[in-house]
Amino acid sequence: MARIALLRDAVRDLVRDGDVVALEGFTHLIPHAAGHELIRQGKKDLTLVRMTPDLVYDQLIGMGCARRLVFSWAGNPGVGSLHRFRDAAQNGWPRPLEIEEHSHGDMANAYVAGASNLPFAITRGYVGSDLPKHNERIRSIRCPFTGEELAVVPSIRLDVAMIHAQKADRKGNVLLWGILGVQKEAVLAARRAIVTVEEIVDELRAWPNACVLPHWVVSAVCHVPGGAHPSYAQGYSERDNRFYRAWDTISRSRETFAAWMKRHVLDTEDFEQFRRVLVKTSGQEAA
Amino acid sequence: MIAERGYSPSEMMTVAAARMLKDGLVCFVGIGLPSKAANLARLTHAPEVVLIYESGPIGAKPSVLPLSIGDGDLSSTADTVVSTPEIFQYWLQGGRIDVGFLGAAQIDRFANINTTVIGPYEEPKVRLPGAGGAPEIACLAGEVLVILEHDRRAFVDKLEFITSAGFLDGGDTRRRAGMPGRGPTAVITDLGILTPAPATKELTLTSIHPGVAVDQVKEKTGWDLKVAEKLETTRAPEVHELAALRDLERRTAEKHSSRSTQGYKP
Numbered sequence: 332m333a334r335i336a337l338l339r340d341a342v343r344d345l346v347r348d349g350d351v352v353a354l355e356g357f358t359h360l361i362p363h364a365a366g367h368e369l370i371r372q373g374k375k376d377l378t379l380v381r382m383t384p385d386l387v388y389d390q391l392i393g394m395g396c397a398r399r400l401v402f403s404w405a406g407n408p409g410v411g412s413l414h415r416f417r418d419a420a421q422n423g424w425p426r427p428l429e430i431e432e433h434s435h436g437d438m439a440n441a442y443v444a445g446a447s448n449l450p451f452a453i454t455r456g457y458v459g460s461d462l463p464k465h466n467e468r469i470r471s472i473r474c475p476f477t478g479e480e481l482a483v484v485p486s487i488r489l490d491v492a493m494i495h496a497q498k499a500d501r502k503g504n505v506l507l508w509g510i511l512g513v514q515k516e517a518v519l520a521a522r523r524a525i526v527t528v529e530e531i532v533d534e535l536r537a538w539p540n541a542c543v544l545p546h547w548v549v550s551a552v553c554h555v556p557g558g559a560h561p562s563y564a565q566g567y568s569e570r571d572n573r574f575y576r577a578w579d580t581i582s583r584s585r586e587t588f589a590a591w592m593k594r595h596v597l598d599t600e601d602f603e604q605f606r607r608v609l610v611k612t613s614g615q616e617a618a
Numbered sequence: 619m620i621a622e623r624g625y626s627p628s629e630m631m632t633v634a635a636a637r638m639l640k641d642g643l644v645c646f647v648g649i650g651l652p653s654k655a656a657n658l659a660r661l662t663h664a665p666e667v668v669l670i671y672e673s674g675p676i677g678a679k680p681s682v683l684p685l686s687i688g689d690g691d692l693s694s695t696a697d698t699v700v701s702t703p704e705i706f707q708y709w710l711q712g713g714r715i716d717v718g719f720l721g722a723a724q725i726d727r728f729a730n731i732n733t734t735v736i737g738p739y740e741e742p743k744v745r746l747p748g749a750g751g752a753p754e755i756a757c758l759a760g761e762v763l764v765i766l767e768h769d770r771r772a773f774v775d776k777l778e779f780i781t782s783a784g785f786l787d788g789g790d791t792r793r794r795a796g797m798p799g800r801g802p803t804a805v806i807t808d809l810g811i812l813t814p815a816p817a818t819k820e821l822t823l824t825s826i827h828p829g830v831a832v833d834q835v836k837e838k839t840g841w842d843l844k845v846a847e848k849l850e851t852t853r854a855p856e857v858h859e860l861a862a863l864r865d866l867e868r869r870t871a872e873k874h875s876s877r878s879t880q881g882y883k884p
Contacts, residue, residue: 357687357702358673358686359673383687383750408685408688409684409685412746421745432748435672435702435751436707436710440703440706440707443707454754455711455757456754456758458757458796458797459753459786459792459797460781460783461739461781462749462781465740479796510693511700512674512701513702515701516701516703565694
């Protein structure tokens with residue numbers, strides 16, 4: 332049974348330096364609060380896995396938490412580049428970052444393979460692409476039935492999956508809806524899972540086919556309303572597009588980035604306090 | 619910039635690209651310019667087009683253009699929303715997509731696309747966002763439309779890095795490589811429309827937008843661009859097309875500049 336815990340305690344007890352960690356979310360339900368807690372606790376040497384690393388990974392990379400990034404698209408959606416990611420990839424600041432690059436179809440399949448306890452995933456989507464030439468983990472296999480050559484990638488196995496969801500009940504059963512990404516697969520491919528939720532309710536009242544993660548596959552559930560901000564939780568909040576734009580300015584130089592992280596993350600106790608500070612500062616920075 | 623013609627080159631590009639999308643087709647849409655053109659098609663001549671976004675919405679009918687691939691408007695207006703593994707496995711790899719609609723940072727003579735790095739992969743001059751779902755869309759969709767602005771830095775003779783395959787080295791190299799999809803059928807830019815020559819698969823200028831000179835297109839292309847014997851002139855945007863596009867962009871700007879306050883209270 333999942334324990335209902337403070338995010339601070341869950342991260343302290345369940346994430347270790349050097350772990351393979353995925354904070355998943357496909358634009359929707361991105362676990363920003365969980366990412367901030369990793370930064371506050373100074374977790375390091377992490378292998379960060381995610382299909383679409385965006386702002387929270389830019390923050391983790393810029394704060395030196397990551398040793399390696401496994402990804403398929405790294406950018407600020409609708410805005411442009413991730414400046415901290417680029418600085419790490421091109422200049423090794425604040426520390427060198429190893430890069431393992433895939434495509435979306437490949438990574439989605441690799442999560443399924445991890446959740447399925449299979450050694451590898453198969454895809455047809457790499458024909459003609461140069462990505463396999465630069466990633467020795469993308470290899471090929473001949474179909475024993477048809478002889479067709481197909482690309483294979485090792486399954487994704489995580490030490491910790493971190494996701495944000497709309498609801499949990501008091502036992503720790505988790506319900507999410509809307510754009511689901513690979514969150515269910517990430518949790519099932521992980522040894523430990525931390526889920527932050529918008530609210531904890533007596534009964535989930537989920538439809539039989541709803542995306543529910545049973546409490547016994549989740550290690551900890553943490554009540555963090557708005558914990559996806561500036562991403563969103565459908566039914567609770569809207570994507571804060573202005574903040575995504577503001578991030579382009581905040582993150583452009585090492586100095587403005589470091590100052591922002593200090594004031595908003597390192598010097599705050601938790602996500603609730605972060606949001607209070609952000610409301611005060613966003614008049615100037617998110618304008 | 620709106621020229622004396624009453625529309626901008628960028629508007630001409632979006633309208634020309636939208637017209638390429640036939641009503642009723644199933645289209646896997648990239649974010650940005652492809653999404654703008656595909657939604658313009660849906661709001662004008664193609665109300666029954668099915669728009670699929672890689673974040674999972676199938677049959678999305680957004681009221682404004684999404685800023686990100688996973689805006690809430692995409693999922694709340696969709697016929698259904700499926701998980702990311704499902705969208706790539708069942709719907710794209712399963713062969714359900716008629717048209718893949720892509721953007722590009724760079725494109726070459728044979729319509730191969732780069733969105734990964736400029737310069738050597740190990741020590742890039744510019745690190746771009748990467749592949750996303752483009753390699754599999756380019757490989758697996760029935761056909762591919764590409765939309766991007768015409769610029770010498772973007773239209774290069776030969777790519778240093780192919781993220782997503784067009785016709786590889788031209789001729790029948792794509793077919794022999796075993797890709798299920800037919801590959802790019804048109805590249806739409808702010809200057810004209812390029813289509814692959816039937817045998818060589820080399821991108822050829824087959825339609826030029828009104829007021830654009832052939833030399834201008836050649837100058838902005840990084841290889842010796844071939845021009846079709848019967849070069850057509852693209853039909854200028856119709857009043858209703860421009861009105862629909864501008865209305866869509868106005869609504870989009872209003873929506874994305876408003877601050878969300880929900881879930882954001884101290």
